[in-house]
Amino acid sequence: MEYLIIIVLILLSAVFSGLTLGFFSLNKDDIERKAELGDKKAKKIYRVRKNGNLLLCTLLIGNVAVNSTLSIFLGGIASGLMAGIMATALIVVFGEITPQAVFSRHALILGSKFVWLVKIFIFILYPICKPMSWVLDKVLGDEMSTIYSKKELVKMIEAHQDSARSDVDADEEKIMKGALSFSNKKVKDIMTSKSVMIILKSDLKLTKKNIIGISATGHSRIPVYEDNRNNITAILYIKDLVHKDLKGKKVIDVARKKVNFIDPNEPLDSLFNKFKKTKHHLFVVLNKSKRVAGIVTIEDVIEEIIGDEIIDEYDAKK
Numbered sequence: 631m632e633y634l635i636i637i638v639l640i641l642l643s644a645v646f647s648g649l650t651l652g653f654f655s656l657n658k659d660d661i662e663r664k665a666e667l668g669d670k671k672a673k674k675i676y677r678v679r680k681n682g683n684l685l686l687c688t689l690l691i692g693n694v695a696v697n698s699t700l701s702i703f704l705g706g707i708a709s710g711l712m713a714g715i716m717a718t719a720l721i722v723v724f725g726e727i728t729p730q731a732v733f734s735r736h737a738l739i740l741g742s743k744f745v746w747l748v749k750i751f752i753f754i755l756y757p758i759c760k761p762m763s764w765v766l767d768k769v770l771g772d773e774m775s776t777i778y779s780k781k782e783l784v785k786m787i788e789a790h791q792d793s794a795r796s797d798v799d800a801d802e803e804k805i806m807k808g809a810l811s812f813s814n815k816k817v818k819d820i821m822t823s824k825s826v827m828i829i830l831k832s833d834l835k836l837t838k839k840n841i842i843g844i845s846a847t848g849h850s851r852i853p854v855y856e857d858n859r860n861n862i863t864a865i866l867y868i869k870d871l872v873h874k875d876l877k878g879k880k881v882i883d884v885a886r887k888k889v890n891f892i893d894p895n896e897p898l899d900s901l902f903n904k905f906k907k908t909k910h911h912l913f914v915v916l917n918k919s920k921r922v923a924g925i926v927t928i929e930d931v932i933e934e935i936i937g938d939e940i941i942d943e944y945d946a947k948k
Contacts, residue, residue, distance in 0.1 A: 632703055639700040640724050646693035648729030649744055652737035653679055654686070659775050671742035678748050682773050683763035688752050691759060697721055780810045804937035812934040813899035817892055820934055821915050821924040824859070830866060832856045832882035841871055851912045853925060854885045860921045862889055862914050891916050894923050902931050 653675070661679055664672035678685050701717045733740050752759070778786065784807050790796040791803040798806075828847050832854050834840060844852065845868060854864040864885035871884065892901060892913040905911060911928040933939055 636700060636703050636720075639696050639703065640720055642696045643693060643700060643721060643725030644729035645744060645747065646689050646696060647726050648733030649741065649748065650686070650689040650693065651730045652733035652741050653689070654682075655734055655737050656741065657776055658682060658773055671738050674742040674745045675738065678745055678752065681763070683766040683770075684752065684759055685748070687759035687762045687766075688748070688755050691755055692751050697725065700725075780814075783810055805935065808935045808937040812902075812931070813897055815898050815934060816894065817896045817898070817901055817913075817915055817926050818894035818923070820898070820930045821894065821926040822930075823924040824922050827853070827925050829853045829855055829859060829862070830881050830885075832863065832880065832885070834881045836871070836876040836879050836881060836884065841876065844868065844871070851927075853889075853912075853914060854881055856882070862922060863887065865889055865912060889914055892926065898931055898934060901926065902928075905931065 656675065656679065658676075658679055661672050661676045665676045697717075700721065704717045704720075787798065787803055787806050787810075790798040791800060828849060830844070830852050833856075844866070850868050852866045852868070853862045854866050855862045864882060864887050866881055866885040870886075874884075876884065888910070890904070890908055890910050890913045892904070892915055894915050894917060896904075901913070904913070905928045913926050915923040915926055917923045
């Protein structure tokens with residue numbers, strides 16, 4: 631009977647030790663999110679994990695009580711020195727190292743299977759553990775939430791994409807990384823510079839040849855200037871050239887006079903919000919001297935978010 635009790639006590643010691651490490655290796659916020667997303671194992675664990683100090687007191691007091699009782703029983707079947715050696719060996723190997731190694735690797739699975747046992751001990755030890763946990767709650771406050779920096783989140787996304795157990799694929803990885811980093815960039819990082827941008831003179835006649843040339847650029851909007859290229863006064867929408875009588879008209883007669891200007895140091899998240907607010911998809915970039923530095927489009931921002939270039943049939947020809 632004594633040997634049977636010793637085996638049971640070793641198993642309880644292993645469970646208490648493993649659960650202590652296993653439960654507290656699981657971040658409370660992570661478990662709560664998993665539970666909200668419908669993870670049944672996380673739901674079971676969160677019911678006890680949400681009261682962290684009560685759970686900690688229960689597991690530690692239970693573990694100490696079991697180990698103390700184990701030492702007493704071992705003392706009954708062996709001499710004092712031998713009992714100490716046996717107790718140390720059994721507790722360290724089978725009650726601490728082995729279960730902690732196992733539970734640390736399978737905390738969610740094993741933790742959910744032993745929640746029922748933890749609830750029993752919480753009930754039994756409640757008169758002792760509740761006052762202690764209440765004091766800890768008042769002195770230490772709630773558990774600190776883990777807040778990750780953008781760089782840490784990027785590393786986590788990369789690790790998920792590299793893992794065979796993750797459902798994050800390469801395309802999703804690029805999009806998430808782009809969404810996290812695009813607000814750190816500025817307009818000048820993605821704009822089309824003045825030296826290569828396509829621009830039309832306001833008095834250009836809309837002849838058939840010129841219309842064909844304009845359409846062949848593949849752009850839906852083209853800036854229009856008067857006098858010099860730093861004086862952009864309108865935006866020509868290519869769709870405004872379709873199914874209209876343009877005989878004798880110039881570019882300025884068809885172009886829309888509303889032009890949006892942006893600073894080259896404007897962050898991309900702010901630029902994106904301005905695109906949405908104004909409902910215009912092309913901004914002209916002006917430098918400190920109020921001279922044209924280039925243009926930026928909503929497509930440029932989207933390319934930064936998805937981490938890839940959007941190629942259309944016109945780009946392919948180029």
